[in-house]
Amino acid sequence: MTDPATLAAADLSALVLSGAVSAVEVTQSALDRVHRLDGLIGACTEVLDKRALDDAADLDRRRAQGDDTGPLSGVPIVVKNLFDVDGVTTLAGAQFRRQSPPATRDAAVVARLRAAGAILLATTNMDEFAYGFTTENQVFGTTRNPRALNHLAGGSSGGSAAAVAAGMAHIGLGSDTNGSIRVPASFCGVYGLKPTFGRLSRTGAYPFVASLDHVGPLTRSVGDLALAYDAMQGFDPDDAVCEDRPGDPVWPGLAALNAQGLRVGILDGWFQRGAEACALEAVETAARCLGGAARVELPQSDLARAAAFIITAAEGGAFHLENLRSQPDAFDPGVRDRLLAGALIPAAMVLQAQRFRRMYQATCREVFRDYDVLLAPATPCRALAIGQKTLTIGGVDMLARAHIGIYTQPLSFVGLPIMTAPIPQAEGLPIGIQIVAAPWREAKAFQAAAILEREGVAAAPVAEW
């Protein structure tokens, strides 16, 4: 059997559907890979061997009976440990949630992926309560970057990104409040999608900042990303912000996409400052491939970042207030101090930030009259070395962790759909770019990414060992 990790999800699913290979064989192969590699990487927090093999055996039985087992039949997936998984305690990266009772049903998007035939292998590591960009967890350890083990995977969905980069799973599920899918996608060299705010259900995903929380997939190919995204679309009345609108499947038309008519711009100003040269060159390379190089300014992006920063701290602090009162020492110290400060923010500041959201949204809407996609770095630098405290960019020293999300944070602030595409470098680690589309126009980001992948500008091979 060809190593399933090297196959596209669609091809793997086709093999399972044809009976050429069983879901049990695929699942066992993926679990073997997890057990062989994860002691070095630390991507997974709980490996669900029995459940995965039982699910695979059930899928094989149903397929043999002639049932349609779905477009992701036998495809291995992992999910960040803030998603509810039936029978598993939802940790959200936190020590004191270990005492919580197990979830009694899957999160909505987990259920949809499994209904499409995906096999859940494991839950994955994250920053505590998703409040960080590094996946350095005081309880569950630091997730290492599979492409360079002495480097960080990024966060907060670092476990899912690392598992996908290492070939343990085809699809990793993550969440993104300020960049937590896009940052680890950039550091680990995989694709990541943060859809429009309200597109995918967040039911059963442990909240961080309700105003800004999104969920989405990480994969090693645009096709896998499309299949995962399509499987998760659909209205969910249990999520207060999930919009009741028709799905917009992207997989069926993906192969036929080309650059014709695609209006591409490069985000200027804020999105060109404070980046290493490779981050800016990756954007230029992608723009050349897509036939567009016009510079586009999104005014007040500095304020958008500030507003997202304030809303995050305030909502996070309010959400955790009870535990901050009763057991502050149970938190990671860095997270605790941010949440405590957030709980003290005056209401006028939070409301000013929320009202500014409307103004910045109008600015973005105006720009998208002339462009289909805008390109920007996903991160200002490639993956940080473990223990690295500072970055020096343009001769200026800066605190690395505070700087990682500067390009992701303003854009998720107004709910735009954004894909991170991994751009390999001649030497060393890859770096991601953001492909930003207008609200509800995820298909345009897929169009651009499909071209970049086809032309070899973007790529996410399984990490070599």
Place this chain on the structure above:
Amino acid sequence: MTDIEAGAFIDAVAPMVDLSILPEHRPGVANNLRMIFGQAGPLMALHLDDSDEIAPVFRA
């Protein structure tokens, strides 16, 4: 926001939300407050129109 201002802010506001900031947590909290207020300065100086309401609904 200076160290003294951050300390005074914590002393005044934390009891209002029934939070006890332990002495060993104060430096970290004060540091975060300085960052938050630093970020908030330009944002609070921005004039918003009366019609700029909170509306987390996004349209193309």
